[in-house]
Amino acid sequence: MGHGINRRRFLQRMAWLGGGSALLATQNRFRLINAALAAPGNYANLSDYKSLVCVFLMGGNDSHNMFVPYANAEYQKYRKVRQGMAIARNRLLPVRGNQYAFHPNLPGLRNLYNQGKIAVAANIGPLFEEITPTAYFDFLDGNNAGLNIPRNLFSHSDQQETWQTGQSTEAGKIHPGWGGKMADRLMAANTNPAVPISFTLSGNNPWQAGLSTHPFGIRPGQGIGTFEDFDQREWPPWQASRAAAWDAILKLQSSHLLEQQAAAAFLDTRKRANLLRGALDQSPPLQTPYNQENNLAQQLRTIARLIAARETLGLKRQIFFATLGSFDTHGMQLTEHETLFNLLNEALVSFQETLKELSVEDSVTTFTASEFGRTLTINGDGTDHAWAGDFLVMGGAVDGGKIHGEPIEYSDQPLGEFWGEKLFGPRDVGSGRFIPKYSSDQYGATLAKWMGITDGDLNAIFPNLNNFPARDLGFMHG
Numbered sequence: 182m183g184h185g186i187n188r189r190r191f192l193q194r195m196a197w198l199g200g201g202s203a204l205l206a207t208q209n210r211f212r213l214i215n216a217a218l219a220a221p222g223n224y225a226n227l228s229d230y231k232s233l234v235c236v237f238l239m240g241g242n243d244s245h246n247m248f249v250p251y252a253n254a255e256y257q258k259y260r261k262v263r264q265g266m267a268i269a270r271n272r273l274l275p276v277r278g279n280q281y282a283f284h285p286n287l288p289g290l291r292n293l294y295n296q297g298k299i300a301v302a303a304n305i306g307p308l309f310e311e312i313t314p315t316a317y318f319d320f321l322d323g324n325n326a327g328l329n330i331p332r333n334l335f336s337h338s339d340q341q342e343t344w345q346t347g348q349s350t351e352a353g354k355i356h357p358g359w360g361g362k363m364a365d366r367l368m369a370a371n372t373n374p375a376v377p378i379s380f381t382l383s384g385n386n387p388w389q390a391g392l393s394t395h396p397f398g399i400r401p402g403q404g405i406g407t408f409e410d411f412d413q414r415e416w417p418p419w420q421a422s423r424a425a426a427w428d429a430i431l432k433l434q435s436s437h438l439l440e441q442q443a444a445a446a447f448l449d450t451r452k453r454a455n456l457l458r459g460a461l462d463q464s465p466p467l468q469t470p471y472n473q474e475n476n477l478a479q480q481l482r483t484i485a486r487l488i489a490a491r492e493t494l495g496l497k498r499q500i501f502f503a504t505l506g507s508f509d510t511h512g513m514q515l516t517e518h519e520t521l522f523n524l525l526n527e528a529l530v531s532f533q534e535t536l537k538e539l540s541v542e543d544s545v546t547t548f549t550a551s552e553f554g555r556t557l558t559i560n561g562d563g564t565d566h567a568w569a570g571d572f573l574v575m576g577g578a579v580d581g582g583k584i585h586g587e588p589i590e591y592s593d594q595p596l597g598e599f600w601g602e603k604l605f606g607p608r609d610v611g612s613g614r615f616i617p618k619y620s621s622d623q624y625g626a627t628l629a630k631w632m633g634i635t636d637g638d639l640n641a642i643f644p645n646l647n648n649f650p651a652r653d654l655g656f657m658h659g
Contacts (some may be wrong), residue, residue: 183288202299215622225372226481227633232488232499234547235360235388236477236529237345240337240508243555243564245589245613246572248301248520251275251282258593262605262613266559267516277582284520286657289530290573292446297543297581298533300656303588305624306553306569306617307331307343315609318599335566335614340552345388347622347643360624361391362642363634364500368394375458380487382480383504387629388516396502397453399487401480433496454468469535471528477505485535488545498632508551514563533575543577548628550621557591557605569617572624578631578658585656589615622646623654631657 195224200495201589251273260267273282274291281301283291293299309329319325330650332349334337339350346356364378371378378390379389384649389396398530435441464486478614480503491499505525511515529547536542592612593608598604602611622643629642630653639646646652 194360200226215216224366224633226370227367227497230491230541230544231632232491232501232541232545233360233363233485233628233632234268234503234532234545236364236481236502236506236525236547236549237341237383237388237502238502238508238525238549239341239506239549240510240551241553241566242508242549242551243510243514243518243572244551245555245557245564247284247287247522248571249273249282249284250280250282255280258591261593262591263430264559265562266580268515268566270646276621281584284518284522286519287526289526290575291534291576293530296580296583298577299575300579300657301584302572302574302583302619302624302654303567303584303586304618305572305586305621307340308332308617308620308622309349309645312616312617314604314608314610317616319602322373334568335553337552337566342387344550344552344621345386346390347645355390356387357392358386358390359387359456359629359642360388360392360500360502363391363629364389364394364498364634365391366499366634367500367632370497372497373456375452376494376496377453378498379500379502380484380498381502382483386502387545388502389502396500397457399457399483401483401503417628456494457487457490460493461486463493464489467535467538469531469538471531475524475528477503477524478531480504481528481532482535485532485539488536489539490542508556511560511563511565523610528637529573529575536576545580546574546576546628546631548575548624549573550624554615557609557615558603565612567612567614569608569615574628574656580658585654586619589618591615610612619651619654620645620649621650623651626652627657631659 193264222524241425243262246268249268250256251270256270268284272285274285274288275365276283277295283294309331312328312330316328316332317327320328320330331340331343331478342350342356345358345360347359348356360379368374368378377394379394381389381396381398382401385396431447458462467482467489469483471481484501484503487501488499505521505528507517507521533542536545549572551570551572554567555564556567558564563568589606590608594602595605596607596609599611604611605613606615608618624643626639626643626646630636634642639652
């Protein structure tokens with residue numbers, strides 16, 4: 182293509198530099214009128230530092246094999262129902278008390294649990310109101326149309342959006358995420374409005390989409406990219422002229438709203454990129470080693486660098502999004518899980534060690550999420566899409582070393598069946614698909630409260646929260 186700009190390369194760089202912020206800024210600016218709906222509390226007076234890191238396990242993690250009953254009687258129930266999907270008891274890593282154990286490829290997380298730095302939040306999933314199996318079965322039979330149930334249960338894309346926004350998917354409608362609605366309010370705590378509060382290391386996501394804020398995207402392991410195609414450089418010889426021409430175009434007056442917003446979006450993203458790159462360049466190098474072949478580890482390492490630059494950037498609150506994929510384990514689950522859990526283990530352990538290095542262990546909370554759990558029963562060599570699951574919360578402010586909530590209750594004998602599927606527990610709706618005891622809204626609200634969100638604003642961020650008896654699941658200190 183000679184000296185001409187590579188269009189695909191340019192668009193990729195633009196998308197990553199802003200996590201879509203440059204390309205989506207027009208849409209976000211049109212939504213600014215909605216910002217008034219946020220009705221933020223007084224967050225400008227927050228003086229401490231806190232950040233929240235979401236690690237989304239894409240595909241639906243089988244938490245039945247992540248955290249396993251270890252006491253002999255309960256383990257035998259687990260083994261009988263799981264059959265070929267059960268992990269041998271002598272391979273499991275028991276936690277203190279010897280009632281439960283971690284998967285054999287999660288030794289570092291087991292150690293952090295025993296140190297009180299990891300908690301298990303049990304029996305959680307997308308839920309808008311308390312639901313009984315009877316009500317759910319009536320709904321499926323067409324006799325309970327008013328039941329407020331997440332739309333398209335067991336669908337990856339729908340439940341990912343529901344998890345991250347607290348609302349059912351609707352054709353043609355984009356819901357703000359609860360991470361984004363937090364950011365709308367907490368942005369007031371940061372002293373430099375030019376610096377984003379939210380950062381994504383894994384592209385655009387519903388969770389960080391706010392009414393007035395949106396995430397800044399960064400390539401994991403590569404830091405902040407540049408706008409070199411439009412920067413003033415000495416080489417190649419025509420570069421300075423091209424950059425000058427581009428700047429002149431940006432300064433042109435236009436009556437077209439989209440042209441105005443496109444220019445403003447580019448300038449805003451370039452300014453933010455330069456600020457962030459400068460702050461990262463000033464930060465001392467991290468000493469904790471990370472596996473360069475582990476993409477999640479590289480995402481978390483980049484997050485750690487942004488946390489290290491918090492004072493330079495004037496940030497009191499930060500919100501991060503990272504992912505680990507391939508959890509849709511319909512086949513070869515035992516083998517796939519060993520690989521995935523090894524990646525998860527080394528990434529989270531390195532990250533927590535880095536937070537200790539930076540003296541912010543008590544100020545950063547990392548939590549896992551996934552669109553749904555998986556069936557307790559097997560489908561040959563894997564498991565199918567389910568509903569409730571268990572999740573990990575990590576950090577110095579976590580009430581760790583324990584299970585929060587009532588673990589999923591199941592039987593080793595079928596208690597009945599529905600539409601030909603056997604039911605293995607009082608909340609089973611088919612083949613070990615358990616209705617969650619606790620809503621993902623309650624899970625998120627517990628984290629939001631720790632971040633400093635006021636009780637009144639919790640209702641705006643999580644509109645279904647009042648449908649449940651507990652607003653706080655108790656796994657966070659303070």
